[in-house]
Amino acid sequence: MEINKVCYRALHVPNSWTLDAYQSIGGYKVWRKILQEKTDPNKIIEQLKESGLRGRGGAGFPTATKWTFIKRDMPGQKYVVCNSDEGEPGTFKDRDIMRYNPHQLLEGIAIAGYVMGASVAYNYIRGEYREPIARMEAALAEANAARLLGKDILGSGFDMHIHNVEGAGAYICGEETALLDSLEGKKGLPRFKPPFPAAHGVYGKPTTVNNTETLASVPVILETGKYGNYKIFSVSGHVNKPGNYEVPLGITFRELLDLAGGMLDGKKLKAVIPGGSSAPVLPAEQIMDMPMDFDSLAKAGTMLGSGAVIVLNEDTCMVELLARISDFYMEESCGQCTPCREGTGWMARILHRILHGEGSKEDIDKLDSIASGIMGHTICALGDAAAMPVQSFIKHFRQEFVAKI
Amino acid sequence: MSTQLPQDITTQIDKFLAKFPDDQRQSAVISSLFVVQNNNGGWLSTELMDAVADYIGMPKIAVYEVASFYSLFDLEEVGKHKIYLCTNIACMLRGSKSIAQYLQSKLNIKFNETTADGKVTLKSAECLGACGGAPMLQLDDQYHENLTFERIDALLEELD
Ligand SMILES: Cc1cc2nc3c(=O)[nH]c(=O)nc-3n(C[C@H](O)[C@H](O)[C@H](O)COP(=O)(O)O)c2cc1C
Numbered sequence: 001m002e003i004n005k006v007c008y009r010a011l012h013v014p015n016s017w018t019l020d021a022y023q024s025i026g027g028y029k030v031w032r033k034i035l036q037e038k039t040d041p042n043k044i045i046e047q048l049k050e051s052g053l054r055g056r057g058g059a060g061f062p063t064a065t066k067w068t069f070i071k072r073d074m075p076g077q078k079y080v081v082c083n084s085d086e087g088e089p090g091t092f093k094d095r096d097i098m099r100y101n102p103h104q105l106l107e108g109i110a111i112a113g114y115v116m117g118a119s120v121a122y123n124y125i126r127g128e129y130r131e132p133i134a135r136m137e138a139a140l141a142e143a144n145a146a147r148l149l150g151k152d153i154l155g156s157g158f159d160m161h162i163h164n165v166e167g168a169g170a171y172i173c174g175e176e177t178a179l180l181d182s183l184e185g186k187k188g189l190p191r192f193k194p195p196f197p198a199a200h201g202v203y204g205k206p207t208t209v210n211n212t213e214t215l216a217s218v219p220v221i222l223e224t225g226k227y228g229n230y231k232i233f234s235v236s237g238h239v240n241k242p243g244n245y246e247v248p249l250g251i252t253f254r255e256l257l258d259l260a261g262g263m264l265d266g267k268k269l270k271a272v273i274p275g276g277s278s279a280p281v282l283p284a285e286q287i288m289d290m291p292m293d294f295d296s297l298a299k300a301g302t303m304l305g306s307g308a309v310i311v312l313n314e315d316t317c318m319v320e321l322l323a324r325i326s327d328f329y330m331e332e333s334c335g336q337c338t339p340c341r342e343g344t345g346w347m348a349r350i351l352h353r354i355l356h357g358e359g360s361k362e363d364i365d366k367l368d369s370i371a372s373g374i375m376g377h378t379i380c381a382l383g384d385a386a387a388m389p390v391q392s393f394i395k396h397f398r399q400e401f402v403a404k405i
Numbered sequence: 406m407s408t409q410l411p412q413d414i415t416t417q418i419d420k421f422l423a424k425f426p427d428d429q430r431q432s433a434v435i436s437s438l439f440v441v442q443n444n445n446g447g448w449l450s451t452e453l454m455d456a457v458a459d460y461i462g463m464p465k466i467a468v469y470e471v472a473s474f475y476s477l478f479d480l481e482e483v484g485k486h487k488i489y490l491c492t493n494i495a496c497m498l499r500g501s502k503s504i505a506q507y508l509q510s511k512l513n514i515k516f517n518e519t520t521a522d523g524k525v526t527l528k529s530a531e532c533l534g535a536c537g538g539a540p541m542l543q544l545d546d547q548y549h550e551n552l553t554f555e556r557i558d559a560l561l562e563e564l565d
Pocket residue numbers: 054055056057058059060061066083084085086087088171172173174175176177209210211212214215380381382385
């Protein structure tokens with residue numbers, strides 16, 4: 001199996017984050033070619049469509065389709081926004097893209113700008129990521145100095161100004177419309193959709209928001225015509241070699257677990273959270289031979305999400321784990337929608353009660369009904385993200401909750 | 406007289422402002438608050454937030470809102486160093502609870518407290534995006550992964 005061929009293709013090169021290193025492996029070749037040949041944007045969209053690339057930010061929206069929402073010849077300023085907020089617990093892939101292959105992300109952002117006629121792009125990076133921010137800033141300075149970005153790039157008449165922008169510690173700002181508010185210098189509160197960012201984005205202008213991994217994949221996909229089906233899995237928890245693995249979608253969980261060195265201390269697998277902490281948990285017997293792709297996981301009642309695979313061994317207390325997950329969503333709820341603001345707190349309090357042996361029989365069903373009350377009743381998907389773990393933990397591990405009562 | 410930001414700070418803020426359209430100066434507020442906070446021993450006073458508001462040209466209340474919404478801004482005095490220990494699930498699965506206990510007893514403080522000598526403020530953080538190196542913490546601008554008690558001892562020893 002080929003691994004680390006797309007966003008991580010530079011990993012083996014010394015100082016892979018420098019312009020020289022990136023160009024030594026063919027970096028900016030696609031970008032130069034596009035500028036030279038003035039490639040028809042529709043052709044690029046066609047290639048992306050054929051590759052099957054789907055958004056890596058969590059929702060899996062087809063990238064080619066998203067890129068058709070904003071037309072190149074639409075008048076006025078348009079924007080590309082790269083979502084490097086990476087806050088879904090368990091996810092740590094974008095950090096390594098920015099640390100080790102920042103130029104490829106810049107190249108992907110520039111291509112997106114070219115296709116949609118957006119001459120300005122913002123890369124919104126979570127404020128804790130000081131090292132990735134420094135690497136992105138250094139790469140940006142190099143690319144600007146080499147005239148690969150900026151005004152009238154390589155004499156093409158095309159302008160592309162990319163700016164790195166920092167967040168300041170708020171999970172909700174990963175949600176694309178909250179991110180736009182944050183970019184405008186406000187609290188990050190999700191906006192009602194529609195209008196979607198493509199119609200009314202940052203500063204009210206047409207904006208395309210894509211995840212870091214999505215954008216960084218683009219140059220390699222266009223260059224090779226392959227790899228649209230590659231995805232980074234951030235494997236954490238009870239494995240011997242936690243880390244990022246960029247592999248073909250559809251490998252089985254068993255294969256992924258093997259890559260990650262197998263179970264820590266030879267313990268038995270109990271369950272897996274396959275797509276970040278909001279993804280419904282699956283017990284060992286259901287996940288072991290599961291193909292790790294969007295559709296198979298959806299069919300099994302969970303999701304690929306951000307590709308964060310959290311591995312749990314037989315000793316894991318599911319009540320304690322769920323209580324911690326619920327604390328997180330309570331803490332990070334922006335408070336705009338009543339079901340989410342109240343529901344996340346209510347669930348967390350009940351879970352801690354159960355954890356401390358003070359729960360009652362009704363509590364378990366109450367949890368389930370609070371979760372259903374949140375599902376689908378909020379402006380953004382944070383509500384769903386808080387509800388899904390609760391429902392799935394109770395569904396698969398009800399007896400553990402009962403035993404605590 | 407209201408507080409004025411020193412020139413080396415406004416020079417940095419000008420660089421942030423240049424990233425945004427002329428009529429969108431507010432976009433620079435988060436980055437501006439970071440440099441002001443770093444220049445003030447890690448926290449933001451009302452006077453400093455007011456100065457940022459004046460310089461950027463936005464309502465003071467809008468700056469307070471931002472400063473209180475985002476968790477990386479401190480509105481009260483903090484220790485010379487900040488430690489954010491990740492306590493989210495991937496770290497929890499790999500022992501962050503015992504690291505938390507160790508840190509708290511070694512520093513003789515609880516989360517959200519500052520050591521008596523004013524050296525360290527300890528906080529618990531949500532997932533910091535380094536779960537492959539769990540358990541982990543952020544000490545000022547630096548991540549430290551695969552923590553052990555020995556590693557904590559060394560880190561605290563090196564602190565000035
Ligand atoms: C609560 C919440 C948090 C999110 N956090 C992130 C994030 O950290 N990074 C990200 O790329 N997308 C995140 N998303 C998804 C974005 O809203 C958006 O769908 C994504 O950036 C689109 O990019 P893509 O099409 O390339 O996947 C989040 C969504 C929600 C509801």
